[in-house]
Amino acid sequence: MYNDEQNLYHYTYRKDGSEPGQRYDARSTSGDAQSRPTVDEQLNHFESGRREQPPVQEMKSVKKNRMGLKITALALVCALLGGAVGGGVVWAVGNGGATEVNVSSRPATAVAVKTVxxxxxxxxxxxxxxxxxxxVSINVTGTNxxxxxGQPVKTASAGSGFVLTKDGFxxxxxHVVKNADTVKVTMYNGDEYDAKYVGGDEDYDIAVIKVEAADLQPVTLGDSDKLNVGDHVLAVGNxxxxxxxxxSGGMVSSVNRAINVSGTPFNMIxxxxxxxxGNSGGPMFNQYGEVVGIVSAKYSSYSNSSVEGLGFAIPINDVFAMIQDIxxxxxxxxxxxxGITGGSMTEQMAAQYRYDIKEGxxxxxxxxxxxxxxxxLQMGDVITKVDSHDIKTMEDLTAVKKQYAAGDTSTLTVYRGxxxxxxxxxxxxxxxDQQNQEETSQNSGSSNNNQFGNGYTNPYDIFDYFFGNRFGN
Structure with missing residues (x-):
């Protein structure tokens, strides 16, 4: 049972509502029970007070306190936004008390420029x-x-890159500089250079450009073969x-990941x-600040499903010798x-030519x-193996071929007659003059269902799609 004593509530276990002996009253400075009214007097006082003054008026002081708190809170927010500093700034509040807000006085962290x-x-x-x-930031213009x-359509696109030598390689x-009319490079300090295309290779998606400059800051190359799944990596670009x-940062999700892009296989991180x-061509760094990869592509969709967190970089070990050659x-x-024109064998072709095999x-x-x-080799042959590597499609042949160099000898297994x-x-x-035209395929990519970005089957077309359309391609 609850008793009301001028809006102060106390609980008693007695059925008649009375309380034994003395009890503590938070409003009283004395513990003298004789100075307090009896229960009947309290009830009479309550009844008369209820008739004379509506209970809602008793709550006015509470409303005033809440308004004071709101004003105080607003003052605190304004003071914080105004830049107050220190470890113990004190603001007064409406009820006469004080509250303390701790604000950190830690200075900004200084980042040392270390040598890799x-x-x-x-x-x-x-x-x-x-x-x-x-x-570097790379901006390219071209014609498509x-x-x-009958007027030429001008295109513009952007990508990234990194300085390999002090003299501007x-x-x-x-795919960043493919078919470019002009290539402009911008450094972090704002310096701009017109770049010259030195050379590149579409099968490995690498290119080298050159600016006329001296004392540029080159990167340090690392060993991509030492990467482990779970290692922390960073990508810097445009x-x-x-x-x-x-x-941006993340982890190595897989090493030696084989992906197939419009008939061209890639070994990726x-x-x-x-x-x-725009990140294309930029460096991927390990936790020691070394370049271990060249950022190249990402999955943004696969079989009509949106995907996240699937980026790829070319291992630097796979292409460094080629970069030097270029x-x-x-x-x-x-x-x-x-030196052939070839294509993936299909069931329809097997039926047409009455072959006993359906792959190769x-x-x-x-x-x-x-x-x-x-x-x-003759027209009509079907290549089924290169050394111990099974060849089922044109993509397989392209992938296996990357393991050899000019002058190497191989044994080919061939189906004939x-x-x-x-x-x-x-x-x-x-x-x-045939660097990016060799081994023509009649049906290259026919078995490739991978999609990179907005329905495009080539990850490089993501780049062209976003920036070509923006600038009128």
């Missing part, structure tokens, strides 16, 4: 400070066909062509670091060349004087 030595791990901020002057009126992706010199159009010769001089690379034609003709034979083949070097 490959021995000492660095914080993310230190990796950025040590390398941001080696990262003609419009309805810069590495990026082939996402969306506007958010220049941005850094998979990461969940945020990768976006810097020296303008192209990859020892890139293997077979069908040889449509053989180039005169090249490796295939020298080895005795209902029989299986083997031939010895010595790989040729790709001619300089």
């Amino acid at each position: 030595d490959g021995k000492n791990a660095m914080t993310d901020a230190e990796v950025y400070a040590a390398n941001v002057n080696s990262v 066909g003609t419009n309805f009126f 810069i590495v990026t992706n082939y 996402p969306l062509g506007e958010l220049t010199f941005s850094m 998979q990461t969940d670091a945020s990768i976006n159009p 810097m020296t010769n303008g192209y990859i001089t020892n890139k293997p060349y077979l 690379v069908f040889v449509y034609s053989v180039e005169e004087g090249k490796a295939a003709e020298k080895a005795g 209902g029989q299986t034979i083997t031939v010895e083949l010595t790989w040729d070097a790709v001619p300089a």
Whole structure:
């Protein structure tokens, strides 16, 4: 049972509502029970007070206190926003008391610019400070066909890259500078340079450009073979062509990840670091500040499903020798060349030609004087193996070929006239004028269902899609 004594509530276990002996009253400064009214007097006082004064008026003081608290809270917020500092700033409140708000006085963290030595791990901020002057923003203009009126259609796009040498050699992706009319490079300090295309390779998606400069800050290359799943990695680049010199971080999700892009296989580092159009060609750093990969592509959709956290970078170990070759010769001089026009074997083709096999690379034609003709390959042959590697599609042949160099010798297993034979083949070097046109495929990519970004089957088209459309492509 609850008793009311001028709006103060006390609980008693007695049925009649009375309380034994003395009890503590928070309003009283004395413990003298004789000075307090009896229960009957309290009830009479309560009844008369209820008739004379509505209970709602008793709550007015509470409303005033709440308003005071609101004003005080607003004052505190304004004071904080006004930049008050210190460890114990005190503001008065409406009820006469005080409250204390602790505000940190810690100074801003100073980031030391360290030298990348490959021995000492660095914080993310230190990796950025040590390398941001080696990262570049790349802006490209080009021409893509003609419009309805026969006028050339100008395109503009953007990407990233990194300085490899002090005298201005810069590495990026082939798809960033492919078919460019002009290439402009911007450094972190705002310096701009017109860049010259040195050379590149579409199969490996690497390119080298050159600016006329001296004493640039080059990156330090690491060992991508030492990466482990779970290692921390960072990407610095130019996402969306506007958010220049941005850094994103994540982990290595997979190493030696084989992905297939429009018939071209790639061996990639998979990461969940945020990768976006414009990051292409930028560096991927390990926790020691070393470049271990070249950011190249991302999955944004797969089989009509949206995906997140699937970015890819080319392992630096896979392409460094080629980059050096391009810097020296303008192209990859020892890139293997077979000299055929081929395509993936299908069930329809097997039925049409009455072949007993349904997989392999069908040889449509053989180039005169090249490796295939020298080895005795003929039109209508089906390549089913290169050494111990099974060949089921044109993509398989392209992937296996990357394991060889010009001058290497291989044994090819071939289906011909209902029989299986083997031939010895010595790989040729790709001619300089055919660096990105060798081994023509009649049906390249027919078995590739992977999609990179907005329904495009080529991850590089993400780049063209976002920026080409923006600038009128």
